[in-house]
Amino acid sequence: MEVHRLTASGGGSLETMAVEPLLTRDYDSRPSLVYERLRAKYGPVAPVDLLGVPVWLALGYSQVLEVLRNQRGIWSKRLSDWTALAEGRVPRDWPLLPALEVNHVIFQEGDRLRSLRAAYYEALKPFQDAAHPQGRQLRDAISRSADELIDVMTEGGGRTGLVDLCAQYARPLPLMVVDHLLGFQSGRGDEVLMDMWRVLDAGPDSAAALERLLAALSELGAAKMARPGDDFPSYLLAAYPELTVDELSRELMMLVGVTGDHTGVLIGNTIAEVITADSGARDSLSMGMLRETVNRVAMVNPPMANLTFRCPTVDTRLGDFTIAAGEPVFLSVAAAHHDPAFAGSMHSDSVISSRAHLAWGAGPHECLGRELATTIVTIAISRLFTRFSSLALTLPADQLPWRSSPLMRGLRSLPVQYELAEGAVPAAPPASRPAEASAPSAPAADGGGETARPSLWRFLRSLRRGGR
Template sequence: MTNGPWPLQSAETMASMSIEPLLSRDYDTNPGLVHERLRARYGPVAPVDLLGVPVWFVLGYEEVLHVLQNKGAVWSKNVDRWRAYAEDRVPAEWPLLPVFQVNSSAFAEGANQNRLRAAWTKALAPYQEHSHPQAQLLDQAIRQYADDLIGVLSEGGPTGWADLAAQYARPLPLMVANRLLGFSAARGEEVVMDIWRMVDAGPDAAAAFQRLYDAMTELAAAKKRRPGEDLTSYMIEADPDLTLDELARELLMLPGLLDFTASLVCNVVVEVVSNPVVRESLSVGAIDETVNRVALLNPPMANLTFRFPLTDVKLGNYTIAAGDPVMLSVAAAHADPRFSGALDQHAIRSTRAHLAWGAGPHQCLGHRLATQITTIAVQRLFARCTRLKPALPPDQLPWRPSPFMRALRSLPVQYQLADTRVPVSREAEAPVARPSSPDEAAAPQSRSPLWSFLRGLVRAR
């Protein structure tokens, strides 16, 4: 897998090389330029510094696909395979370390990984098979959530300014997560707010994670006692031997998938409002194609979590030592001239050979769910708005700094709503949480934190 003029290097260690930081102002502004600079200097695999830790950064499409497919079972995601980590050479305060220490199927291997993924496959099936009643009910719920969120925007008037990231794209998938998991209304809204605190990695992220873990554990215990028609109960039915700790850790993966979905919604909206050809395609029902095109051209999960080779392997123009961390860049792989050069950048129908959903043993099991949410979100937004105009040029939009996600921090737009009334749900109509039990009904009702927050954004405009 060596292409280009770069000489094949011996197995020199990254510690002996002069390497540049990956994350920088240039990377936040335009990661594509950084990718091409690294590709020109090193080829399809480059040594980089990731927040003080040396990492092999894979930019080539063939190389990324090769590692993802893992046909020879050479590549592991288990953090214990990381040589520097096993030797206590990774600083305990390294900010990304907690990401790799989560003991879930995302980092499992072998029989344990197969067992957990089998439970996910069975539990997700009712929501991803369009003929299943649960999938149809979920479709209706997503449309209602979308209309509710747009309805809150309309409280500020039929025209105005909005941040579609904060007021639409981010809350919608997390409302779906609340429904899928089977939380009560009030408890679910607390969870949604903590999910935001966790994924935004603010000062209270660690406390939010602990509350989320506790909430997932309590939910798993409740569903073991009294199953329902929800993802948590379906996971238990698929594998009754799952422990409460295993269930909690697996369920914590769902918000991550749906925050990815929120970023995909934003990226699709940007593509539609800035590209008249794509906007025209929506009128002929090609939303699925637009979502696929954006997943190819601007994948929200730009870089994947580490893989570690179990033995010395050649990759690109280097020999990667066993236990070295390898970070796969989906965004850079999609821009690899060996892959992108064969694509028609102006075609409405784009290839499905992209890597936005991964590949191989760890391929995303919820990609149909994420696509469904994104498609409905975009469809309802443009059906309800007769005009959407970006407040900033695409190259001036603010992005959230992240080594993994390519996600907008905000998406300011000027909107004009169609002159149609759409019924809103009880939760959105009154910003007070509905009681989920007789005991809760007897207690003083508290204002809904989610809808109060969203209405506060409207008033703050």
């Protein structure tokens, strides 16, 4: 293999190199082939074009892990350390900028990062501990929300029917859980949930949705400062009282976006794995086994295929190149998991997967909500396969549509034919219910009673009717 080398003293730079686009049609359909081609040409680190901006793509498992661990303290996530961006050489309309410029914990370093992560740990601890009252209430809320979504999917449809388990189940469930965590009152969380979808979809109404979302989260943050409750924002403020309303709203937006999107993708990918796998996972579901199934899916199809940029603060060697200080390195977890040095030691038919995968990150920025996300996914899968005796794809597995983006990779839709389990009663059709107010409802996070979700149920029912 030809070895490519670029030294900082040799007069070259990333911006003067010939780079090839990363996000191609091949990447959409078979990203592993793109990783393989780049690895064969450049080695474990490759120069690529990302939506018109040149970046380094780390493909090798050891290289990605080295940057994540950051044991030398030279890999920064602060955007101010990206030279091209600081000097105005990244277009202001570059599609990834809005996601990168929200200044929250993901893009902090040093003492600020350590203080914020310590506060996150304390704020999440009650919810991630199954023995804590908040942990028990959260698990009840996840199960209840899962059952409500299944009720809406199946109402009026008899014992069999067709549904899209991504749009009608995997996607809304985590955001309903986030609604519980945030402690919204009087159904306001329903509006935030719908606006978060609009932002994640990056459609024509995303800008207005983002404005409404931040306003709602600022209003929530101010309310929690004035009257704390038993919810994540209040716990975060107790652990980090110096946060301003603006800072708190940005942290809450990170929680909504990452937990909602990342966890929803993992639910969809796990459902597909359980339905299509030859390992017998469907016939041996238990909470213990299911956690290993989720772990395996996170390795094979990590929801966040590529992690946000790191820039070295000094010139440093990575793979076969010397990366100049201030040049952005995109970390491909998905490519690292396909690295023969890592994948070669895995058995694809094993139910028990390696815990050495990088889907949750590693080092100073490792995901603090791993247990929370895993809990949401395992309960979601458990309730689904308890309520249904049969779930069969309506498309060949290799024709399922994947949603690829610079960061995320998950199923765009998961169309299945279902059969309700013995003893399960089909939900009543909408006409038999005394109007929208009696639609399934989720409890307020503060335990203050039932909150109707008419907007969400109307939206999900429209999907159901369109699919039948």
